[in-house]
Amino acid sequence: MAIAALNAMADLNPLVRSPFTRSAKRDGPLAGVPVVVKANIAIEGLPHCGASPALVDNIASRSAPAVERLLEAGAVIVGQSNMHELAFGITSHNLHHGPVGNPANPAHMAGGSSGGTAAAVAGGAVPMGLASDTGGSGRLPAAMCGCVGFRPTYGRYPGQGVLTLSTSFDTITPMARDVAGIAQLDAVLAGSALKPLAEKKNMRLGVVDDALLQGVDAQMQQACRAKLDGLAERGVELVPLSSADLLEQCGDIALGIVLYETKHFWTRFLSARHQDLADFPARIASPDVAGIFQMIVDEAAPSDAEYADMVGPKREAIRDTVSALLDGLDGLVMPTLPTTAPKIGDTDTCQINGEAVDLFTAMTRRAAVASITGNPSISVPAGRLNGLPIGLEVIGRHGGDLDLLGVATRLEELLEAST
Structure with missing residues (x-):
């Protein structure tokens, strides 16, 4: 049945090859x-x-540990x-396999980078799937398509066997139709027994208005605030918080860390295959991705000293800020998206309050915090x-x-009750 459903979704391009x-x-x-x-x-x-x-000729000699755990648990991989x-x-606007369409409206994107997984899950073809998340790649498409996307604590799942951008950001992320599936x-994926989730009847969620709700289109703000008001009416305590510099601090280091770690991962990866990073951009189909790799070849990545400052003092300062914001709370809540898909x-751009702004920056600036x-973090x-x-x-x-x-389970119940 899943294969028939995936075939029926072929016009959305959720897969890179026929179902199996x-x-x-x-x-x-x-x-x-x-x-x-x-x-x-x-x-x-x-x-x-x-x-x-x-990388079409890069045949995997073994499955990633995460895939092995799925198969050992009895799952059937169908695509x-x-x-x-x-x-x-x-965006998942892939020039080789075609852009991934949104099952809610095929004229709109599924988001990315995990657009195919999000579309397949939200479209009902499969109940769950594996994605990955660097700076929002698992949470953003989940929100755009209408399913649940979960970014675990870094290191919770085995990360081997994944084509990586950032060794300190990247994690495999599960997607599912509901939190129970996650x-x-x-x-x-964590190699543990399924445990009953703790009941979260008296939740306290922080709302960092001057950071995590900024840069969001007025319509999205209004819709999400209405949802938050509904949660408050049903007993969720919303705690107002302030951290005006948080997103600026994150923006100061996020791209630099990714570019540095991308350069080092892909230099080693290609060298092991007797290939050179300098020749790699010309083989990439999508101009935006080829352009980023060409920037890396042209020394756009930060120096060793700059990188050490980013992953050292600057990252620790952000961790301290987020830890302080979370003190005594069950989580920090915000809109996943600044605007709809x-x-x-x-x-290239999206409209935020009537102004065309850079799409990548607008979509990822909140997601980069986690x-x-x-x-x-979960959407x-x-x-x-x-x-x-x-x-x-x-x-x-x-x-x-x-x-x-546990928090997400309770939120899911409350949000469903409010619709």
């Missing part, structure tokens, strides 16, 4: 559950390509999902605006993944 069936066991906690796996995560015997023609080429973008995947060809600190569906899905994102305490899933 890969399984290892008939029993386990995910017995018979169909899943898709993002194309930057290795599946033995298949191209480990990152949805790029540059490799499409994505923003090499995960370097947030909890199932989390237990499997743009149209599929609008890949990426930098390594805290867990849950929060209804629709102008017919397109929206989400609320909650950042939890470092290492408090199960607590955050």
Whole structure:
């Protein structure tokens, strides 16, 4: 049934190749559950390509540990999902495999870089799948398409076997139709038993108005504030907080860290295959991704000293700020998106309060907070605006993944009750 559903979604380009069936066991906690796996995560015997023609001949000799855990749990892999080429973008406008369309409205993008997984899950073809998240790549498309996207505490899941951009940001991220599905995947990926999530009846959520709600379109602000008001009416305590410089501090280091770590990962990766980073951009299909890799070749990455300052004192200052904001709270809540999913060809700018602003910056500036600190973060569906899905994102305490899933379960119940 999942394969038929994926074939029926072919016009949305959710996959990089035809659906297939890969399984290892008939029993386990995910017995018979169909899943898709993002194309930057290795599946033995298949191209480990990152949805790029540059790596079409890079056949995986073994599956990523996360994939092995899925198969050992009884899951059935039915497809490799499409994505923003090499995960370097947030639109999934892939010039080789085609852009990924949004199941809520195919004229709009699915978001990225994990657009194929989000579209397949939100479109109902599969109940769950694997994505990845550098600076929002798992949470943003989940919100745009209308499913749940979970970024775990950094290091919670094994990260080997993934085509990486940032060794200190990147993590495999599960997507599912609901939080219960995320909890199932989390237990499997973390190598632990599924535990009942703690009841969160008296939640306290921080609202950092001068940072995490800024740069958001007025319509999105109004929609999300209405959702927050509804949560307050149902007993959630919303605590006003302030951290005016938080996003500026994050913006000061996020791209530099990614560029530095991308250069080092891909130099080693290509060298092991007797290839040179300097020749790599010409083999990439999508001009935006090729341009970023060319910038890296042309020494756009920060120096060793600059990088050390970014991942040392500057990152620690941000972690201290977020830790202080979370003190005594169950999470920090904010809109996942600054605006709804743009149209599929609008890949450079989006409209925020009538002004055209850089799409990548607008979409990622809040998502980068959890990426930098390594805290867990989850986006849950929060209804629709102008017919397109929206989400609320909650950042939890470092290492408090199960607590955050408990919070998300309760939020899901309250949000569904308010629609």
